[in-house]
Amino acid sequence: MTVQPTYVSSLPGVNRPAPARPSLSRGGARVRRVAMLSVHTSPLHQPGTGDAGGMNVYVLELARRLACLGTEVDVFTRRTSLELPEVVEAAPGVRVRHVAAGPPGPLAKERLPALLPAFAEQVVRAGREDGRGRYDVVHSHYWLSGQAGREIAQRWDVPLVHTMHTMAKVKNAALAEGDTPEPLIRVLGEMGLADTADRLIANTAAEQGELVRHYGAQTERTAVVHPGVCLDNFRPLDGxxxxxxxxxxxxxxxxxxxxxxxxxxxxxxxxxxxxxxxxxxxxxxxxxxxxxxxxxxxxxxxxxxxxxxxxxxxxxxxxxxxxxxxxxxxxxxxxxxxxxxxxxxxxxxxxxxxxxxxxxxxxxxxxxxxxxxxxxxxxxxxxxxxxxxxxxxxxxxxxxxxxxxxxxxxxxxxxxxxxxxxGWEACARATERVYAETRTARWAARHLVGAAAS
Missing domain, CATH: 3.40.50.2000 (Glycogen Phosphorylase B;)
Structure with missing residues (x-):
């Protein structure tokens, strides 16, 4: 992908000294560790209950396939019970990390925005104390995670990739009778993410168009990656x-x-x-x-x-x-x-x-x-x-x-x-390319700024 100047103009840390050039692989900077954020629902929760649904499946399956490709993934989610261990190995190369933020129990999504600063602080602390090295990318899922992700990515000085999964403006435009509109705080949060995330991942070209039309996202800062399906589990079998x-x-x-x-x-x-x-x-x-x-x-x-x-x-x-x-x-x-x-x-x-x-x-x-x-x-x-x-x-x-x-x-x-x-492997490979291209774009921006300053 050709790096556009507008793609990197608002990246946090762009005026700092340029780091050593990262090794390149598959068209971009090799990503070895990813911090995924899923604040309001754990990928370990049962889909079909509460706030657990397709996004839970998406996060866990994507993380598993990325790990198979050689990228370690830690998924950070809010701790909802004192009985939960701090770290659960969900699959080889995939850890789910329960973060203390607010009372250790289920909370309505409407109460979660106030807890995001504490969540972000705890994730930054966990990253600092982890002995496996720094994360290369933060990938946030849903707008709540995106708000925390902006702070975390800036503190770690790494790119933020965000997947909306659903969008408030789109949901409100197709509201079911008797349903509750999404709040203004969510609309504003998503608008901020569309403006500041290094890259936005859309499930389809139609969703990409909605990001551009409803949120003013720059097309060159979006990527279309279709979700997958676990073909090992979901298959015709015996009829x-x-x-x-x-x-x-x-x-x-x-x-x-x-x-x-x-x-x-x-x-x-x-x-x-x-x-x-x-x-x-x-x-x-x-x-x-x-x-x-x-x-x-x-x-x-x-x-x-x-x-x-x-x-x-x-x-x-x-x-x-x-x-x-x-x-x-x-x-x-x-x-x-x-x-x-x-x-x-x-x-x-x-x-x-x-x-x-x-x-x-x-x-x-x-x-x-x-x-x-x-x-x-x-x-x-x-x-x-x-x-x-x-x-x-x-x-x-x-x-x-x-x-x-x-x-x-x-x-x-x-x-x-x-x-x-x-298949999920195709989704993971496409996501891996987005990560790599995003890191390369950030390195290129810093290189240009450093060259101009000298």
Whole structure:
């Protein structure tokens, strides 16, 4: 990548003496150690509960694959229990480090901004006391981590790479009915990151465009890196019938799956209304239709899962819908394999990892055409995309899945091929290049400043 002057004009420490030139590898400065920040949720938490979701999977899988490529990763997260050890080896070359910041218990995200200075101070201290050498890059995930990351990267005098995962302006523009808008403090924090982070990683070209359009990010300071899927875990294995036997599901059922946090953003209510309309259009499915909703409550929306249960009863579909707790990744793969279709009717998704996981298992996807989902799902090839959130549109699409099992099988075969192009190793290699290019850009800026000063 050509280094642009605007790319490095606002880098912290640019007026300090230029360091010795780093060794170069794969198009940039070799990165040996990375400090990842995930303040509000640990990569060790169960996805589908509280604030844990696709980002947790992303951080842990990316860290594992980076370690396989020779880059050590420490993931710093806020300590939520005194019983947690300070350091957990999550995989060879990957450590999760629990940082004391605020009371050692779960806290609402709204209370976390006040704790970020303490979090940053503790991470800086841990880095100073660590005997493995300095970190080459700070990679922060989500806006809260980014705020701490700005301070940490400046104190360590290293580049800051940031991944938004979701953006307040985008979420607020597609707010679900009854959902709470993202606060101004988050909007301002993300705007600051767009202006000062050395590099912003976007999941898709569409997200890159949103960074530029909504936050004024410079295109040359952004990079597109698609998330991956664990192809060792998420794969067709021994087929739908075997998966249903393991889960105790009827062989002849039509299984319409939802997997994710139970919150307005993910729109399980849209699915419930669609199921009611589907049974009106195809009354013969009554008794054969199964709709497992796998996931837990999220954040402050503790009452929302109960609202969904009441809605299922009011719509007359409670006999078809079963609400189930989150499951381990290995078990989730079996649920994907057992389903005829995964539904992702979200109002906003930066990418939608569940869609990719299901396809890797051979299950087509019915998804809203929002965010990164049109990249994760190939409309008409590996699933169907729906414009908007009209339950009747989802019901009509579900009729196609109910009426044509052979077509569903064709979609599933194409889905496996499609998902095979999204392994985590490809994501890690692309991220590694971003790290290297960012360090090289910083070195080049300092070299130019040093030459000008002399």
């Amino acid at each position: 739908r019938a075997a998966a249903r036997r393991r889960l105790g599901l009827p062989a002849g059922a039509l299984v319409v799956l939802f997997a994710g946090r139970i919150q307005p953003l993910k729109a399980p209510d849209v699915l419930l209304h669609a199921v009611a309309e589907l049974l009106r259009l195809r009354p013969g499915l009554r008794g054969r239709l199964l709709v497992p909703v796998i996931g837990g409550l999220s954040g402050a929306g503790a009452a929302y899962p109960d609202r969904c249960r009441r809605l299922a009863e009011e719509l007359g579909v409670a006999d078809s819908v079963s609400f189930r707790p989150p499951v381990r990744q290995a078990d989730l793969a079996d649920w994907y394999r057992a389903a005829d279709v995964l539904t992702v009717p979200s109002h906003s998704e930066s990418f939608g990892l569940v869609a990719l996981e299901a396809q890797a298992c051979g299950t087509p996807v019915l998804a809203a055409a929002v965010g990164g989902l049109p990249v994760a799902v190939r409309d008409g090839v590996t699933g169907l995309m729906v414009q908007g959130h009209d339950p009747a549109a989802y019901a009509r699409a579900l009729c196609r899945f109910a009426d044509d099992p052979r077509w569903v099988g064709q979609l599933g075969l194409a889905a496996v091929r499609h998902a095979a192009g999204f």
